[in-house]
Structures are given as C-alpha cells and as structure tokens.
Amino acid sequence: MFNNIIIFATHLETGYKFLDNIVGEIKYKNIAKISKGKMEYCVELKDGTCYHVVKASDSAMGYKCNKAYVENGTSEEIINCVIRPTLIMSTLPQKEQIKFFD
Numbered sequence: 001m002f003n004n005i006i007i008f009a010t011h012l013e014t015g016y017k018f019l020d021n022i023v024g025e026i027k028y029k030n031i032a033k034i035s036k037g038k039m040e041y042c043v044e045l046k047d048g049t050c051y052h053v054v055k056a057s058d059s060a061m062g063y064k065c066n067k068a069y070v071e072n073g074t075s076e077e078i079i080n081c082v083i084r085p086t087l088i089m090s091t092l093p094q095k096e097q098i099k100f101f102d
Contacts, residue, residue, distance in 0.1 A: 003049040006065040007101075008056040008083055010074055015053035016041050018069065018101050022051060058082060066090045068098050 009015025019041055023031070026045065033044040041053040054060045056074045063086045070083060079098075087097045 003047075003067070004065040005049065005051045005067045005069070006060075006063055006086060007051065007053045007069045008060065008074060008078075009053060009071045010056050011071070012039070012041075012053060012055055014071055015055075018071075019043060019051055019053050056083070061085070064089055067092060067096070070098055070100050072100050072102050 007015045007019055009018070016036075023034070023043055026043075030045050030047070031043065032046045033042075035042045043051040052063075052065075054063060056071060056078050058078075058081075060082050065086050067090065068083055068087060070079060074083075083098065090097050
C-alpha cells in the first residue's frame with residue numbers, strides 16, 4: 001500500500017525533529033531508506049510509506065499526500081491554499097487527514 005505523508009513545517013528544523021521522533025518509534029528493520037540533508041529529509045519504509053519534510057509555504061504547491069502533519073502556528077492561508085489541496089487523493093476520513101504538531 002502506497003502512503004505518502006508530508007510534514008509541513010514553518011521551520012525545517014522543527015519538521016526534522018518531528019520526523020526524528022517518528023523514526024525513533026519505527027523498528028529499524030522496517031526502514032528501507034533515509035535521506036537527510038540541509039534542505040531535505042525523507043524516510044521510506046519497506047511497506048512503501050514515505051515521510052517527507054516540506055517547508056509550509058507557497059513553494060509546497062504541487063505535492064500530493066494521503067496525510068499531512070502541520071506545525072502549529074502555520075497560517076490559515078497556507079493551510080487552505082497549499083496544504084489542503086495536497087490531500088485531494090486521500091481516502092482517509094477528513095478529520096484524520098491533517099494532524100497538528102508543536
């Protein structure tokens with residue numbers, strides 16, 4: 001099953017820390033690939049699930065995902081105009097599509 005999960009962060013460092021916490025809870029044998037750099041952090045699991053950290057800004061338009069984690073404090077304009085359109089193909093219940101984090 002393909003699952004694309006995007007972590008939208010107003011500050012990339014905050015998104016990186018959030019994904020670090022998620023990775024810490026995943027068993028090592030379930031991780032296929034980790035790509036981490038100054039401007040990119042992506043974790044791919046063996047079941048096809050991919051986690052990406054993306055800056056919550058207009059430049060994030062065009063991404064598609066099934067679920068989004070959004071940093072608290074992200075503007076309503078970015079949430080409505082950039083993040084919600086990324087979820088257009090999601091089959092999750094609407095209340096499960098966007099989760100907020102600190």
